[in-house]
Amino acid sequence: MSQKFISPYDHQAPEGAEGWKELYPYYMVFQENLKSTEESKFFFCDSQHWPQVFKPFDAITVEFAVKCLGQYNTRQWLIPPANGIDFKIHNGYCYMSPVVVAPELIADRVPQFMERAGHYFMNWNDLLENWHKKVKTVIDDMEAVTFETLPEVIDMEWVKNGVGLDPTYFMIQNYDKMIDLCYKTWQYHFEFLNLGYAAYLDFFGFCKETFPGIPDLSIAKMVQGVEVDLFRPDEELRILSKLALELQVNNIITKHDVDSALAILAESEAGKTWLEAWEKAKYPWFNFTTGNGFYSTDKYWIEHLEIPFGYIQDYVIRLEKGETIDRPTEAIAAERERITEEYRDSIASEDAQAAFDGKLGLARVVFPYVENHNFYIEHWAMCVFWRKMRELANVFVQAGFFADPNDMFYFRREEIHQLLFDYGRGWAMGVPSIGPDYLPNEVARRKKIIDALSTAAPKPAFNEPPAVVTEPFTIMLWGITTESVQGWLSSGETTNQLKGMAASAGKVEGIARVINNPEELGLLQQGEILVTRVTAPSWAPVFGKIKATVTDIGGMMSHAAIVCREYGLPAVTGTGSASTTIKTGDLIQVDGSTGEVVILETA
Structure with a gap:
């Protein structure tokens, strides 16, 4: 069995993907002159968050997310054993390399982490309430941005008011504002997240020390059964499904597609009552993606109502058969309390019991954020971001730059500035923009590269793995352990x-x-x-x-x-x-x- 994975420098791109590196920023791909440095690091494929090949624009999500993750670990919280995560795009896929803290430096970080994280833990609810306000402000600011086709002539009111600027100025400014707001979104994403993991890991470590041999699953069960907003979209669908049976409109829902059903429901009082509940559930809970919010191609319920409606149809059919569609919340809560009591009662010392109570209590307070942030960031905020980017893409389509709004995402975020200036330049001079003649061939070339990259599955990892995987976030979040890495190395065995x-x-x-x-x-x-x-x-x-x-x-x-x-x-x-x-x-x-x-x- 091999003891190391292939080097990324030896892993060739599929045929037809030649030149793929130029689609991404230079700092996101392996550079030849850094070969010896990069081959000394262990990289694993993060298909948990980024399972598909990136279009050039979509790489903005990994770029912003992983940079912001790193700044909190390394520069703000000083998480004792973990700095940021180095990342690269190789053959279109995302690879991660956690940056561990040298063992001799960990002790010095502990008091700094305790003071910094302690402030958040002590003021968690107030700070979290403020976080919700900040995120909602970002969402509202994104919603307020608009992109419109350039007018034939500048509005007379602009002349009378001496604005002294033209619509292209505001279009470029709005694009920059959207990128800025996206970046701000990811800053907020990680403000609390790693503290949620840190509190759980502290409790996890305490349990491992106090109860030798305790299964990881038993520790996880002690914090389960919490109500989180991430489950609200599904709960809203179940409420709507039950309401359909109560109002006896279930046949309309199960026998028609979404558009027909909604039209028929509007013709009766019972139907109108159901429609009111449907409309109420849509905002904000249908700002929910079938993916994870990291790709421009992700479909959101609010824009594809057939998706949530299809789930409601399934739920209604199950209810008609007499099945239960509720989550087993009571059973999960009972199991949580049973396990907690069992382990707590086995602690002899009162001091150790108090430590157990404190660490578990903190983990339960902060843990809901680990899931909740997903709804507000990846789903709601990114839903608005991608919608506004498609709005801009449609302006380019109307100007003849692209045949399909999705074509815009084959360009890096900084390249969009060139497209905007080309569009505004032609408009200002009264001559055709260059884009409609130049871009179709370039889009076709880039599409061919992305399609070729997508034909090959990513390698699970590159280079020599550590003898023992100890970095806690790598284990907890990605499930990458010493054993799993060895399993990957022997994956060729039948x-x-x-x-x-x-x-x-x-x-x-x-x-x-x-x-x-x-x-x-x-x-x-x-x-x-x-x-x-x-x-x-x-x-x-x-x-x-x-x-x-x-x-x-x-x-x-x-x-x-x-x-x-x-x-x-x-x-x-x-x-x-x-x-x-x-x-x-x-x-x-x-x-x-x-x-x-x-x-x-x-x-």
């Missing part, structure tokens, strides 16, 4: 067994359904086991259909793990290769208590 994180308890057998993108979710049949690279929070409505979840990447604190625990579904995360090893139709056994997945029969 096996019917996979090992991952024991992420959510329970043992089941069922038919596998491999899902590679959200568009395939409709293929899921009742009682199947979902196998995928990574799940998105917005997939929650299908969890009532499935028996269990298996993912390629993700740790105890990944969204897949947390959501499965909250929905009472067995889950194994971080298997490395489940979505390519398992085939749709295979009979598999999933043990979410041990992290084992066995292929019992192939399709």
Whole structure:
């Protein structure tokens, strides 16, 4: 078995993707003159957050997110064992390399972290309330930005008022404002996030020391069962589904598509009552993506009402059959209290019990943010951002620059300035812009490169892994452990067994359904086991259909793990290769208590 992964410098791009590096900023790709430095680092593919090849503009999300993550770890909180995360795009995919703190420097960071993080922990609710105001202001500021086609002549009122500027000035300013607001969004994203992980990790470490041999899953169960806003969109759908039966409009909903159903419902009093509830649920809860908010191609419920409506249809059909569609919140809360009491009672010392209570209490207070921020940032804020960027793209389409608004995303964010200036320059001089003649060939060239990159799956990692993976965020969030890395290294060996994180308890057998993108979710049949690279929070409505979840990447604190625990579904995360090893139709056994997945029969 190999002891190291291929070097990124030896990993060639697929045929047809030549020249791919120029699509991304120079600091986001491996540079030849830094080969010896970069080959000394261990990089893993972050397909949990970025499972697809980046279009050049879409790389803005990894660029802003990982930079902002780093600044809080390294420069603001001084998280004792962890600095930021180095990242690169290679062959279109995102690779991460956590930057650990030298062991001899950790002790000096502890008091600084305690003082800085302590201030947030002591004032958590007030600071979090202020955070919500800040994020809502950013969303409102983005909503206020508009992009319109340049007028034939400048408005006479501008002349009378002596504005002294033209619409191209404001168009460029608005574009810069949107990029600035997106950047601000990601600053806020990480303001609290790593503190949520840090508090949990502190409790986790205390439990490991106090209760030798305690399973990771038992520790996770002690903070489960909390109400989080990330589940609200799904809850709204379930409320609407129950209301449909109460008002006896369920037949209209299950027998028609969304447009027809909404039109028919508007013709009766009962239908109007349901429509009022539907409209009320839409804002803000339908600002929810089927992806994760990181790509311009992500579909949002608010813009694709057939998606939430389809989930409601499924729920209504299940209710008509007499099934329950509620999350098992009471059972999960009872299990949380049972486990907590069991471990707490085993502590002999009163001081140790008090420490246990304090650390668990803090973890429970701050933990909801670990999921909640997703709704406000990745879903709501990024929904508005991508919508406004498509608004700008449509201006370019009307000016003949592109055939399709999505073509704009084949250009880096700084290149959009050139397009804006070209558009404004031609308008100002009364001559055609160059874009309509120049850009179609360039878009076609770049599309060909991105399509070629998309034909090859990413390598799980590059270079030599550490002998022991100790960096806590890498383990908790991505599920990358010493064992999982060894599993990746031996992934070429034929096996019917996979090992991952024991992420959510329970043992089941069922038919596998491999899902590679959200568009395939409709293929899921009742009682199947979902196998995928990574799940998105917005997939929650299908969890009532499935028996269990298996993912390629993700740790105890990944969204897949947390959501499965909250929905009472067995889950194994971080298997490395489940979505390519398992085939749709295979009979598999999933043990979410041990992290084992066995292929019992192939399709």
